[in-house]
Amino acid sequence: MRKFIIKRILLSIIIFFFVMLIIYTLMRCLPTSYIENVARAKSQQPGSKSYEEWMAQLTAMYNMDKGILMGFFGWLGDFMRGNFGDSWYYTIPVVEEFHNTIWISFIMGLITMFFEVVIAIPLGIIAATKQYSKADYTISVVALAGISLPTFFFASLLKLLFSVKLGWFDLFGLVGRNYEQLSAVGKFLDKANHLFLPCLTLVVISIGSLMRYTRTNMLEVLNSDYIRTARAKGLSEHKVIYHHAFRNTMIPLVTIIGGSLPGLFSGALITETLFSIPGIGYASYHAMVGGDIPFSMFYLAFIAILTLAGNLISDILYAVVDPRVRIA
Amino acid sequence: MSDNMNQVNRDDRPPLRTQNVPGTVARQHAKKITEEAVKNSAASSGGNGEEQYSLNDDRRVKVLSPGAMVAKRFFRNRIAVVGLAILAFMFLFSFLGGVITPYQENQQFYREDVQHKDYAGVVKNEDFRYIVADGQELGNVLQAQVILAMQRGQDSFTYKDTDYLLTEEGPDLYRVSLSDGTTLGFAYKDIVSSSVEGAKLSFEFQSEALLAYTNGLTAFSAEGKDYTIDDTGVVSDGSNEVAFISRYVVQPVMADVFLTRAFQEELIVCLQEGKDVFTYTDESGVEAEYTITYRADLKTWTVLQETATRVYDTYSYPSKAHWLGTDRNGMDMLTRLMYGGRVSLIIGFIVEIISTVLGIILGGIAGYFGKWVDNLIMRIVDIFYCIPSMPLIIILGAAMDAMSVDPQLRMLYLMLILGFLGWPGMARLIRGQILSLREQEFMTATEALGISVSRRIFKHLVPNVIPQIIVSVSMGIGGTILTEATLSFLGLGVKFPFASWGNIINDVNNTFVLTTYWFIWIPAGLLLLLTVLAFNLVGDGLRDAFDPKMKR
Numbered sequence: 001m002r003k004f005i006i007k008r009i010l011l012s013i014i015i016f017f018f019v020m021l022i023i024y025t026l027m028r029c030l031p032t033s034y035i036e037n038v039a040r041a042k043s044q045q046p047g048s049k050s051y052e053e054w055m056a057q058l059t060a061m062y063n064m065d066k067g068i069l070m071g072f073f074g075w076l077g078d079f080m081r082g083n084f085g086d087s088w089y090y091t092i093p094v095v096e097e098f099h100n101t102i103w104i105s106f107i108m109g110l111i112t113m114f115f116e117v118v119i120a121i122p123l124g125i126i127a128a129t130k131q132y133s134k135a136d137y138t139i140s141v142v143a144l145a146g147i148s149l150p151t152f153f154f155a156s157l158l159k160l161l162f163s164v165k166l167g168w169f170d171l172f173g174l175v176g177r178n179y180e181q182l183s184a185v186g187k188f189l190d191k192a193n194h195l196f197l198p199c200l201t202l203v204v205i206s207i208g209s210l211m212r213y214t215r216t217n218m219l220e221v222l223n224s225d226y227i228r229t230a231r232a233k234g235l236s237e238h239k240v241i242y243h244h245a246f247r248n249t250m251i252p253l254v255t256i257i258g259g260s261l262p263g264l265f266s267g268a269l270i271t272e273t274l275f276s277i278p279g280i281g282y283a284s285y286h287a288m289v290g291g292d293i294p295f296s297m298f299y300l301a302f303i304a305i306l307t308l309a310g311n312l313i314s315d316i317l318y319a320v321v322d323p324r325v326r327i328a
Numbered sequence: 329m330s331d332n333m334n335q336v337n338r339d340d341r342p343p344l345r346t347q348n349v350p351g352t353v354a355r356q357h358a359k360k361i362t363e364e365a366v367k368n369s370a371a372s373s374g375g376n377g378e379e380q381y382s383l384n385d386d387r388r389v390k391v392l393s394p395g396a397m398v399a400k401r402f403f404r405n406r407i408a409v410v411g412l413a414i415l416a417f418m419f420l421f422s423f424l425g426g427v428i429t430p431y432q433e434n435q436q437f438y439r440e441d442v443q444h445k446d447y448a449g450v451v452k453n454e455d456f457r458y459i460v461a462d463g464q465e466l467g468n469v470l471q472a473q474v475i476l477a478m479q480r481g482q483d484s485f486t487y488k489d490t491d492y493l494l495t496e497e498g499p500d501l502y503r504v505s506l507s508d509g510t511t512l513g514f515a516y517k518d519i520v521s522s523s524v525e526g527a528k529l530s531f532e533f534q535s536e537a538l539l540a541y542t543n544g545l546t547a548f549s550a551e552g553k554d555y556t557i558d559d560t561g562v563v564s565d566g567s568n569e570v571a572f573i574s575r576y577v578v579q580p581v582m583a584d585v586f587l588t589r590a591f592q593e594e595l596i597v598c599l600q601e602g603k604d605v606f607t608y609t610d611e612s613g614v615e616a617e618y619t620i621t622y623r624a625d626l627k628t629w630t631v632l633q634e635t636a637t638r639v640y641d642t643y644s645y646p647s648k649a650h651w652l653g654t655d656r657n658g659m660d661m662l663t664r665l666m667y668g669g670r671v672s673l674i675i676g677f678i679v680e681i682i683s684t685v686l687g688i689i690l691g692g693i694a695g696y697f698g699k700w701v702d703n704l705i706m707r708i709v710d711i712f713y714c715i716p717s718m719p720l721i722i723i724l725g726a727a728m729d730a731m732s733v734d735p736q737l738r739m740l741y742l743m744l745i746l747g748f749l750g751w752p753g754m755a756r757l758i759r760g761q762i763l764s765l766r767e768q769e770f771m772t773a774t775e776a777l778g779i780s781v782s783r784r785i786f787k788h789l790v791p792n793v794i795p796q797i798i799v800s801v802s803m804g805i806g807g808t809i810l811t812e813a814t815l816s817f818l819g820l821g822v823k824f825p826f827a828s829w830g831n832i833i834n835d836v837n838n839t840f841v842l843t844t845y846w847f848i849w850i851p852a853g854l855l856l857l858l859t860v861l862a863f864n865l866v867g868d869g870l871r872d873a874f875d876p877k878m879k880r
Binding site: 011014015016018019022023026027030137140141144145147148149150151152153156157159160164171269270273284285288289290291296299300303304307308 | 407719722842843850857860865
C-alpha cells in the first residue's frame with residue numbers, strides 16, 4: 001500500500017512538472033507586445049513605477065531574458081521555495097490575495113457539496129430502484145437539465161426572479177450596504193443571505209452528474225448476483241436495497257466524493273464572477289483577464305495540484321474501500 | 329462543487345454500461361469476416377443464380393442488423409426521440425432559418441426618434457456690461473471702480489491720479505468720462521444686438537441707441553443717419569430693421585446657428601409668460617417645437633430643440649417586424665439567434681471532430697501496442713487531463729483581446745484550442761475498449777490474414793468502439809457548446825460582429841437589460857439549454873440503445 005501511494009505521488013509530481021512546463025511555455029509564447037502593454041498600462045496607473053521599471057521587473061520575474069526551459073526552472077525554483085511574487089493586478093503579494101479569498105470559496109464549496117450529496121444520492125437511489133417509472137424519468141431528465149444548464153443563464157434567471165421581482169436578495173456582492181452597522185449575528189445573516197443564490201446555482205448545476213452516477217452504479221449493483229441471492233432468501237425489499245445494494249453502491253460514490261474534496265478549494269470561477277463574490281475564482285478571473293501573470297501562474301499551479309490530489313485521493317480510497325481491489 | 333470540478337465530473341462520466349457491446353459487435357464482425365470468406369469461395373466456384381438455403385442458414389430467418397436493432401431500441405425511448413426532435417428543430421432553425429429570414433446577420437435597423445438638443449441659452453442680463461469708445465480704454469480695474477462708485481452713489485471717482493466722471497444717463501445706463509469731458513465708454517444693462525447676420529455695430533451707434541432707448545425716445549441719429557426705435561426695442565433706419573435692444577441675451581449653443589430677431593422676440597415673450605413649451609415657425613414655414621427649462625442656480629433658460637433623428641433601433645420590444653425585438657446594436661434578435669445557433673453548432677461539431685480524431689489515433693495506438701507506447705501516451709493523457717482548461721482558455725482569450733485578433737481568426741483559434749484540450753477523454757475511452765478487444769479471436773484472425781497494423785487498428789478495432797464514440801461525441805458536443813457559450817458570455821469567445829448564443833446573453837451583464845428586456849437574453853438561454861439538453865438526451869438514448877443488457 002505504502003509503495004503504491006509513494007509511486008502515485010511521484011507520478012503526480014512528474015505530471016505536475018510537465019503540466020506547468022506546458023502552461024509556462026504557453027505564457028511565454030504570448031507575444032511580448034502583450035507584456036509590454038501590461039507594463040505600459042501598469043505604469044500609467046497613478047503612483048506607479050515607471051514603464052522601464054515594470055518591464056525590468058516583468059522580465060526578471062519571469063526570467064524572460066533567459067530561454068524558456070531555464071526560465072521555467074527559475075519559476076519552478078521560486079515556486080518550490082514559496083516565493084510566488086507580487087500580484088500585478090492586486091498590488092499585494094500573491095499569497096496574501098490568496099489568503100484573502102480562499103476561505104469564502106471554501107465555505108461556498110462546502111455548503112454546495114453538502115447539499116449536493118444530501119440531495120443527489122437519495123434521488124439517484126430512488127431513480128434506480130424504480131427504474132422506468134415516472135419518478136425515474138423525471139429525475140433523469142431533471143438531472144440532465146441540470147447538467148445542460150448554462151451557469152450564467154441560470155444565475156441570471158435566479159437574479160431576475162429572486163432579486164428583481166421578489167427583492168429578497170441583492171444582485172451582487174458578499175455583503176450588503178449597511179454591513180458595517182450590523183451586529184455579529186446580523187453580519188453572519190447578511191453574508192448567508194448573499195451566499196444563498198450563488199450556492200443555489202452551484203447546487204443545481206452540479207447535482208445532475210452525481211445523481212446520474214449514483215443511479216448508474218445502483219443499477220449495476222441491483223443487477224448483480226448477490227442481490228438476486230438476497231431476494232431469493234426472502235429479505236425484505238427495504239433491506240435488500242438499503243443494506244445490501246446501497247453499501248456496494250457506496251464504493252464508487254466514496255471514491256468520487258473523496259476525489260472531489262480538493263476541489264472545494266478551487267473556487268467557482270463563473271459563479272463567483274457572476275455574483276461578484278470575492279472568492280478565489282473571482283479574484284483569479286480578474287487577475288487572468290487583467291494580464292496578471294504571477295497570480296495566474298499561481299492559480300493554475302494551484303488548480304493543477306488540486307486535480308492531482310483529487311485523483312490521488314480517489315485512487316487510494318478505491319483501494320481502501322473496496323476489499324476486492326488488491327494493489328500489487 | 330465548482331465549475332471546474334463540474335467540468336471534471338462531466339469528463340469522469342460513469343463508464344458506459346456497454347461492456348458487452350464489443351463482444352456482440354465483435355461477434356458480428358467476426359461473422360462478417362467469415363461471410364466474406366464464404367462469399368469469396370462461392371465466387372471462385374462460380375455460384376449459379378438460385379441458391380438453396382440449408383435449414384440452419386441464418387438467411388432463412390428475418391434477422392435485424394445490429395444497426396436496425398439499435399434504431400428500434402432508440403426510437404422506443406420516448407425521451408431520446410424528444411431530444412432528437414429538438415435537435416432537428418435547432419438545425420432547421422439555425423441553418424435554414426438564416427436563409428429564410430429577410431434580414432442579414434449584421435443588418436442594423438433605425439427608428440425615427442425625437443431628440444432634445446440644446447439649441448439656445450437665454451440669460452436675463454443683471455450685470456453691467458461695457459462698451460468702450462474708439463481709441464479709449466476701460467480696463468477691468470476701472471470697471472470695478474465704476475461699480476464701486478455707482479454703489480456709493482458718487483458721480484465722480486479717482487483712480488491712479490486721474491479723475492473720472494460718472495453720469496447717469498438713464499435707468500441702468502452710465503457714462504464714464506474723463507474730467508475734460510472725453511467719453512471713455514458706457515456701462516449698460518440693456519443690450520443692443522444686430523438684426524443682420526454678421527454685422528458689427530459701432531460704438532457711436534450703440535451708445536446713441538442706448539441713450540435714446542433708456543430715456544424713452546423713439547428716434548436718434550448716429551453716424552449721420554436717422555433711426556427710429558419702437559417700444560419693443562426694434563431699431564430701424566426707416567425701412568429696414570437694423571438692430572434691437574433687449575435685457576435678455578439669447579445665444580445659440582452651436583456657433584453656426586443664427587437666431588433671428590423674430591425668434592428671439594417670441595422666445596422672450598414666452599419666457600416672460602412663464603411657458604415651458606414654445607413653438608416657432610421660421611421664414612421658410614417650418615414649424616419647430618422647443619422646450620424651455622429654467623435653471624434657478626444659474627438664472628438661465630435653456631431652450632431645447634426637438635428634432636427628429638434617425639437612431640439605431642436598439643432594444644425595441646417584440647413586434648411584427650421583429651418577432652423578438654432588437655438587440656443593443658439595433659439588430660433583429662431572431663435573426664441573430666439563428667446565426668448564433670449556426671456558430672454554436674458548428675463550433676461544437678468541429679471541436680468534437682478535432683478531439684475525436686486525435687483521441688481515436690492516440691487511443692487506438694496506445695490500446696493496440698500496449699507496453700511502453702501505451703504508458704507514454706497515457707501519461708500524456710494524464711498531463712492534458714490535469715491542465716486547468718477553463719482558466720487557460722480565459723488567459724488566452726484575454727491575450728487575444730489585448731492583441732485585438734480578427735474575430736474570424738479568433739473563432740478558428742477557439743475551435744483549435746478547445747479541440748486540443750478535449751482529446752484525452754476520448755483517447756482514454758478508446759484505449760480502454762481496445763485493450764480488451766485486441767485479445768479477442770477476430771484479432772488473431774486479422775493477424776493470421778496478414779493485415780497491416782494500421783488497417784488492423786483503424787478498420788477492425790476502432791469500428792468496434794464506434795457505439796461508445798457516438799455516445800461520447802453526442803454528449804461532448806453539448807459540453808463544448810456550453811463551454812463556448814460560457815466563454816462568449818465572458819466576452820472571451822466568439823466576438824461581435826459574429827453572433828453566438830453566449831455573446832447574445834452577454835448583454836445581461838447590464839442590469840437594466842436583465843430587469844427590463846427579457847426578450848434579449850431569455851430566448852437565447854432557452855435555446856442553449858434545449859440544445860445541450862437534447863444532445864445529452866440523444867447521447868443517453870444511444871447509450872441505452874447500444875446496451876444489449878437493456879430489457880426494453
